[in-house]
Amino acid sequence: MGRYSEAEPLYLRAIGILVKALPEDHPHIKAGLGNFSDMVQAVLDAGRADQLSDHPTTQAILQQLRDNSNMA
Numbered sequence: 001m002g003r004y005s006e007a008e009p010l011y012l013r014a015i016g017i018l019v020k021a022l023p024e025d026h027p028h029i030k031a032g033l034g035n036f037s038d039m040v041q042a043v044l045d046a047g048r049a050d051q052l053s054d055h056p057t058t059q060a061i062l063q064q065l066r067d068n069s070n071m072a
Contacts, residue, residue, distance in 0.1 A: 004043045005051045011036040012055055037061050
């Protein structure tokens with residue numbers, strides 16, 4: 001839908017809840033981070049990275065995706 005700036009805090013909140021409620025290596029945490037990474041990739045693909053915050057998790061995923069695209 002392109003409402004990235006609205007989706008990002010919801011993803012971050014959900015990930016925070018998962019991290020607090022589940023063991024560190026739980027698959028739901030990995031799935032949540034994977035889903036968030038997919039959304040961040042969609043933001044990059046749309047050329048709208050400026051809509052994302054400076055949150056450390058967001059910035060780490062952005063950097064990882066950018067590094068991976070430079071390697072390809």
